[in-house]
Amino acid sequence: MLKRCISIILIFSIFASLFMSTPRVSNAEDPLEESTGLFGPNVYVFDDSTPDSEIQRISNEVFKKQESNEFGNDRYALLFKPGTYNANIRVGFYTHVAGLGQMPDDVTINGGVTVDADWWNTPPGNATKNFWRAAENFAIQPTSGTNKWAVSQAVPFRRMHVKGNLQLHDGGWASGGFLADSKVDNQITSGGQQQWFTRNSELKSWSGGLWNTVFLGVDNPPEANWPTNSNTVINEAPIMREKPYLTIDEKDRYQVFVPALQSDTKGTTWANGPTSGKSIPIEEFYIAKPETSDAASINTALEQGKNLLFTPGIYHLNDTIRVTRPNTVVLGLGFATLMPHGGVAALSVSDVDGVKVAGLLFDAGSESSPTLMEVGPEGSSADHSINPTSLHDLFFRVGGGDAVGKADVSLKINSNNVIGDHFWVWRADHGKDVGWDLNTTTNGLVVNGNDVTIYGLFVEHFHEYQTLWNGDHGRMYFYQSEIPYDVPDQDSWMSNNGTVNGYASYKVADSVTTHDAYGLGVYSFFRDAAVKLNSAIEVPYTPGVKIKHATSVFLAGMPGSEITHIVNDFGEAVTYSGHRKTITEYSGRIVKVSDITVTGDGGATNITTKGGTLQMSAAVTPANADITAVSWSVVNGTGKATIDSSGLLKAQSDGTVKVIATAQDGSGVTGNQTITISGQTMILGNGWTWVRENKDNWAIDPKNANVMKLTTQEGSWGGTKPSLLLRDSGTTDDFSISTKLKFDASMGFEWAGLIVYQDDGNFISLGRQANGANPGAAKQIRFSQGRSSPGLVQTDKNYADPVAPGDIYLKIEKTGNTYTGHFSSDGITWTQLTDTFSISLTNPKVGIFVRKLNTSIPVKTAEFTNFTLNDRIIPFWNPVASINVTREGGAEAITAKDGTLQMSAAVLPENADNKTVIWSVLNVDGTATDKATIDDEGLLTAVKDGQVKVVATAKDSSGVTGSVTIDISGQTEVSHDHGNVTITLDKTELWPANNKMIPIHATLQYDGDPEDIASVSLTSITSNEPAKNDISGANFGEADYDFELRAKRSGNGKGRVYTIEYAITFTNGDVATARGTVIVPHDKGKN
Secondary structure, rough: OOOOOOOOOOOHHHHHOOOOOOOOOOOOOOOOOOOEEEOOOEEEEOOOOOHHHHHHHHHHHHHHHOOOOOOOOOOEEEEEEOOEEEEEEOOOOOEEEOOOOOOOEEEEEEEEEOOOOOOOOOOOOOOOOOOOOOEEEEEEEEEEEEEOOOOOOOOOEEEEEOOOOOOOOOOOOOOEEEEEEOOOOOOOOOOOOOEEEEEEEEEOOEEEEEEEEEEOOEEOOOOOOOOOOEEEEOOOEEEOOOEEEEOOOHHHHHHHHEEEEEEEOOOOOOOOOOOOOOEEEHHHHHOOOOOOOHHHHHHHHHOOEEEEEOOOEEEEEEEEEEEEEOEEEEEEEEEEEEEEOOOOOOOOEOOOOOOOEEEEEEOOOOEEEEEEEOOOOOOOOOOOOOOOOEEEEEEEOOEEEOOOOOOOEEEEEEOOOOEEEEEEEEEEEOOOOOOOOOOOEEEEEEEEOOOEEEEEEEEOOOOOOOOOOOOEOOOEEEEEEEEOOOOOOOOHOOOOOEEEEEEEEEEEEEOOOOOOEEEEEEEEEOOOOOEEEEEEEOOOOOOEEEEEEEEEEEEOOOOEEEEEEEEOOOOOOOOOOOEEEEEEEEEEEOOOOOEEEEEEEHHOOEOOOOOEEEEEEEEEOOOOEEEEEEEEEEEOOOOOOHHHHHHHEEEEEEEEEEEEEEOOOOOEEEEEEEEEOOOOOOOOOOOOOOOOOOHEEEEOOOOEEEEEEOHHHHHHHOOOOOOOOOOEEEOOOOOOEEEEEEEEOOOOEEEEEEEEEEEEEEEEEEEEEOOOOOOEEEEEEEEEEEEEOOOOEEEEEEEEEEOOOOEEEEEEEEEEOOEEEEEEEEOOOEEEEEEEOOOOOOOOOEEEEEEEOOOOOOOEEEEEEEEOEEEEEEOOOOOOOOOEEEEHHHEEEEEEOEEEEEEEEEOOOOOOOOEEEEEEEEEOOOOOOOOOEOOOOOOEEEEEOOEEEEEEEEEEOOEEEEEEEEEEEOOOOOOOOOEEEEEOOOOOOOOOOOOOOEEEEEEEOOOOHHHHHHEEEEHHHHHHHHOOOOEEEOOOOOOOOEEEOOOOOOOOOOOOOEEEEEEEEEEOEEEEEEEEEEEEEEEOOOO
């Protein structure tokens, strides 16, 4: 028996029954009347004190009634409070089995919760009609080791933990399915499942797959093996809010839990603990019951601020249920069904934030509704990206039941940012009163909103487009569709004003610029006539619209029927039973890139600073190329560099590199530019030397020889040792050293400054330092002495830093053996520190240092300017000032075939620290050249006729260059005479101007020897009235003679003129151009 809610005080028990479930004992002769006062007679609530035999008896009776009750009116929910149960529950039509715990493992059913295909055994094991049932939010411990779940459409399996195997078939066909937010400990076997969608789940292994199997955000998915097999694997779901669900707490208080919105999700929401979200007490819900609730009472409750919970049953509505408040939750139990009458919509949602609608079946009435459900009115424009509306487990049916169902559109989404999570939108192909002129429709799903994301979309048998997606930036993951069986003849089923065979199942409107769809399967069974569908999927010819992994399948049908293409005019036809074809990826036909010019920022062709960067850019032609994106790469020559995806080049070693931009449109076109890199191998002058140099930790300023940049590195004088930059003071007498220091010491034990140094144990230092724990270390000036005898002792004197974080001037003065420290904010007025140090240092050197003593803090750069010794600035290096490039023997040209010319460079001043140069050769405008090459020693070799610029770049980081121009001739053989080339077009005028794309064929004509021609390429198609998408199918850079032009014109001129140009390259290297024109007259009668 079911547990009674017994209270010691009878009055309290009666009062509580108004608000809580109070199961009662049923009579044996009336087993299906077991009910709760809260949720009505079709909800069964079990707890762990309910005898197993009673659970088994009730579930058996429900199944007996529902096993084959495909179009019946009964609806049931079997709900389990937290606990462990022993039962074998067979799940029939319109039966919802759910746990009431916060976590799936709060409820465990030992035995099984199963679906089989015994009721419709033609052929044996056929589960293709096992619709409308659900399992949610509990764990199954299958006693046989395997839980059978042989299902088709509209059967969600959510928040489930299967502690064994899961079998998705019954030995025959099945047409599922949907699994989300679930964990399966052992193997899933899909068997005869034609398609399946698994989202945000954790698997151990998966076996099988026929036509279209999609795994999105799944931990341990099977291998992606399209098109050899059927698997599409996508790493993360971009945005998701899981379905709300009913729970009960330890005090027997019912609540509806609403999971939080998440982005870029993978795996279950409960893998690491309870799902994130919030609970809404049941008292905040209007609990609708079919025998007492109508549209008026429901709308009144919604207007009063209530959420809405539909208990199982059929709700006949003479008015639309209107959800107008943000964040309203509408939740159905047991496949609660909404049937509109009088041609109204069943449910509408205003253009507001955060509405959640879940668990409902919409069944069309006999008077046609414009929509069964509408989200946002037409013209909705609000941005809901922060808090989108989400729709879960919504199922739509037109026909098949008691009513001759009619609806123009089943689901229309007008709001932006909506999340759709599992829809089956179905015009009945069997059942009562179904036929082409009976259960009439137009579309299944229409999406007008932008940024709509839908997961698990099943749409079937509607009269025109099954799915019509008008909104931009849409995303769709998994699509299954059967086009109508009952098309009476081809003439009755023509789209695009009667010019195209059939209506594509998945139609993305021509105005859409970006759309992504993954894993699509479209199937045909033209039962009543020989009918052809031109394209299973129809999308605009634009590169932003992308289809990944699509298939078409000919299930069966009249001879002569077919699906001719998969996407637009791509993909092979399917023409006989079991025939399947696939495409892996499709994006719209594009105008391809024919040329790329690569330049550095500001026209720069060199990098002169250590680790310096240069932003590269790529200009593509033609101007109307659809995909202008490029990929960047760098080929290291005598130098070395890296480049990132944005084209930012970073120097690594001196020399030249070639930067390459490659078109991403598949054309293979590239452009390149040679960049000269210097300053990576720096040489210091003026007596400077390193103690333990780290070449990666210092850099000079190419524009100022008096600047040195040091990067902090880990070390202490007594342990690991940081590097020091020193020079001889040149005297044993008194001296002073000073510098300007730019260094914001903010993390504990960062330190930079001046040093007087004998060795690691004997020194004087003065620097800026941060002291103490991070964050918030104290900024201070530290004056220190290191003395090695009688043991290493470092004495530190710390002072507040009144200049921080601004630049500080530091100075150490030596008088005899006494050292004093000074600081200044301007280098003019100095403050002497209180403490002094006395130490005898033998032949000390002077210089600068940096260090840090915490590996967890990042490195930081200290910039030293104007190091002075006895008030004289000591530059860190002597840069090159000028370069004069000369030619051997004063020659100004190369005239011999493959001739060479030795170049030389005179570098000034004579005492420059690094007089080495890097040689490069460019076109005279600074672009990359193919006319000559030059080696490291300056030997120039001619390749092609023309003029080049030879450049010598100082290697010392100064950036100084010298250049000279050289003329090259004698490299090209004299051209031979060749014939004339013309191009003939099969259409030179397009009329009428009906905006249609018209195919054009070009023919090349040459009056010479055909063997003279090495190659032909279509270089451009231009228009005096350029417009997007008016040219398609043209493969530029290839010998393409077939393309399409739009028959359209605008303006007040003579009409639109398309100019088609080909380049003909001859075997002797000559290039000729051939052009043709096509005109769309402005006015045919007056032109």
